[in-house]
Amino acid sequence: MNAKEIRELFPILKQEVNGHPLVYLDSAATSQKPVQVIEAVDRYYREYNSNVHRGVHTLGTLATDGYEGAREKVRAFINARAMEEIVFTRGTTTGLNLVAWSYARSVLKEGDEVVITQVEHHSNLIPWQQAAKAIGATLKYIPLQPDGTITLEAAEQTITPKTKLVAMGYVSNVLGTVNPVKEVADIVHRNGGVMVVDAAQAAPHIRVDVQDLDCDFLAFSGHKMAGPTGIGVLYGKQSLLESMEPIEFGGEMIDFVELYDSTWKELPWKFEGGTPIIAGAIGLGAAIDFIESIGLDAIREHELKLVKYTMEQMRAIEGMTIYGPEERSGLVTFNIEGVHPHDLATVLDTEGIAIRAGHHCAQPLMKFLKASATARASFYLYNTEEDVDTFVKALLKTKEYFGNVFS
Template sequence: MNDTATLTRKADFPGLLTPEGAPWHYLDTAATAQKPQAVIDAMSRAMGEDYATVHRGVYSRSAMMTQGYEAARRRVADFIGAQSENEIVFVRGATEAINLVAASWGMTRLTEGDRIVLSTLEHHSNIVPWQMVAERTGAQIDVCPLTEDGCIDLGALEALIGPRTKLVALAHVSNVLGSVLDARKAADLAHSVGAKILLDGCQAAPRMTLDMKALDCDFYAFSGHKLYGPTGIGVLWAREDILDAMPPWQGGGAMIDKVSFEGTTYAPPPQRFEAGTPMITEAIALHAAIDYVAAHDPDKLYEHENGLARKLREELRRTNAVTLFGPEESAGIVSFALQGVHPHDLGTILDEENVAIRAGHHCAQPLMEHLGVPATARASFGLYSDENDIAALMRGIERTRRIFG
C-alpha cells in the first residue's frame, strides 16, 4: 500500500472536522465525497463576483462566464478521454443521465421483444429507468448473475446475450461491493451481438483513470458530487454519432435552433439535451474538482483506496462476529454485517464516536436479496482517508459489540 501521508490531504477538506474541531472520520465517500477548499472557493467565486448567465448575454461578464462554463465541458472531455467536447452533456447527476438515455434512446430504439441486460448488483438508478422503458415498449429485462465473490459474471453475460439484446447497462464499480467490472470485455460482448452498452461510472470516475476510447462503451454516466464536486451536476458521455441521432428529452430554451408555432428545429448535441438555464456554477466547481483529482493522479488514488479497503478487510476478519461481502480486491468500498447488530444501530453508535458510515440497502435492494440480508454496513474511502479512520471505525465496532454483548 502507498504511504497514506503522500496522498491524504485532510487539511484541504474543511468538512472533515466536527464543530468542536475534532477529527471526523468520514467513511461514506461512496455516497458523496467531501469537498476540497479549492472547489468551495471556485463555486463561491462563480456565485459571487463572477456570476452572470451564459450563452445569451452580450455583456463582458456573461461572455467570461460562458467561457468558464464551456471550459468545464472541455475539461471533462479531457479527463475521461472523450474524442470531443460535443460528446459531453451536462445533467443534474448520473440518475438524470441514465433517464435521459432511457427516454431518448431507449423509447425510440427498443420495441416489443427486445432485451435489456442488467446485473444483480445494479443501483436502482440503473434498474428503474429500464423497467419504465420495458413497460412502455414491450422490451424485456434479463439479469446477469454474479460470481461467488460478487463480481458481474461475464461468462454468464456471454451466454445470456443474443440477437434480441439491444442494450447492456452495468455498473463499472459496484457501489455496495466495490467490485470492478472488466468494462472493455463487457463492451466487446455487447458489441458482438450488435447491442449498445451503458456504464454507470459513479464509483469509477472518482478513483480510477477513465478513457472512453479504451473502454469502447457507448454511454457513460457519472455524478459530480461523488467526484469531490458539487451536487446538482453530472455528466452523460455518449458517442457523437449516437447523440446526433437521439431526439431531445426536454424542451425549452437553449436546446433549440428555431422556434415557431408551425414547428421547431433543435440545436445539435450537446445543447439539444441541455434545456433551460444550465448549472453554471456547478459546472465551474466541477472543473475545479477534476483539476484537484487529476493533480493527485487517479491511478494512485485507486491504489490508495484499494489498499485501505484491503487493510480494513484484514481488521474486520479478526472480528469473528463480522461477515464480509464482495471481493478481496475492491475499489475502496467494504460492505459488512456485524452479528446481532442491525447496520442502522451500528451506524448510530459509530456516529457517537465521530465515525460516519453508510447503513442500509444502498439503493440496491435486489443485491441485498441476493446477499440474504436486509441491509449492510458500508465503509467507503476517499483520497482524504487514512489508517486513522480505520482505527476509529474498529474502536467503534468494539464498543458496539460490548453494548450488544
C-alpha cells in the first residue's frame, strides 16, 4: 500500500482548509487517525461500553477483554517480556512523571547524579530537574556536538558510578536525531544506574524493542502513532515496577482496604487507579494493528525518502537554516532569515498547510541553537511528495512576500 492509498484511510485529510486541500505536516505534535482506529473507539461506545475488571456481565467482560487485549498488543509491539511490565497512562508525560515520583524520589539520595541531555522535551527534563532539586541530587547534562547530537565518548565521560539514573529521548522532537540509547544503556548499567527512555517520537516511526535496548523504563503516547489522545504506555522491568509504590490511590488499584492500612493489586493494575482509559486503550490496540499491517520498516523507509526530498529542496532556498544532523527521523526543523516562524506558520495555514512553530517544548535546546523559536515540518506514513512540493512552493511564496514587505 503506497502513501496515496494510505492517505485515503484518514478521513480528516480529505478536507480543505482555507480553500486549499489540507497538507498536514505536524505529526510530531499529534498524528491523524485512520478509520480503523475511529471505528474501534466508536464500536466500544456503541456496542460494549462498560467498566473493566469489576463486573461479570457480558458488556463488562467484552470491555475487559478489549482493554487487556490492547495491553497484550502493546507488549508484543515493544517486545516486553510480560504484560505485567505494561502500564497504561495518559501519555508519555504521565509515564515519565510516574518514574520520577515513584522510583527516582524513593531511590535517589543527596549527592547522587541524574544525567540527561539538553535536547530533551520538557516532559523528559522537568521531572528529573524537580526530583534532583527536592532530594539534593546533582543534575548533569551530556555535552552536545554542534549539530545537537551526542557521542558515546561524551556519555562515557559524563556518566559515573554516582549516576543513578539517565533519561534520554530515543528520537528528538526538534532535531529528528536518533540517539544511541542502547549503547548509552550499556554505559549506564556498567556504572550501576538505570536507563529511562522517552520513546514518544520513536514508537510511531521505528521498531522499539525494549529487550534489545535493555532499557529499564520506556514511555510513549498513543496519539503520535495514529491512536487516540489521552492514552500512553509506561514500560518498566518487572522487578523495578514491583519495588515501586503507586502515586494515585483509590478504586481499582487496591487489593484489601482496612480502616488504617491498605494493600495493592499486583502489576500492572496497582498503577492504574480509578476507571482506566478504556476506549483509548482499545483505540491504541487498533492503531498498533494498523501500523503493523503497514510495517514499521516501510514507514521508516518512506519517511527517510520524504525527508531527503524535502531537505534537498529547502537547501536551495536562500536564507534557509536547517537544524540537526543529516541522518534523522521524519521531521525538519528550520528558520528562514527575515521571517519569524510564527509568521511563517500563519501564512502557510492560509494555504492549507499545517506546520509547527515555537520552542517545541524544548527551551534549553532553543538556547543551544541560538534561536528563540523555530518552524518544524514533520511527516508520517500518509504524507506524499506532492505534500512536500506544495509546502516548498508556499515557503518560497512566503519568503518573497516578507522580502517585498520589508524591502
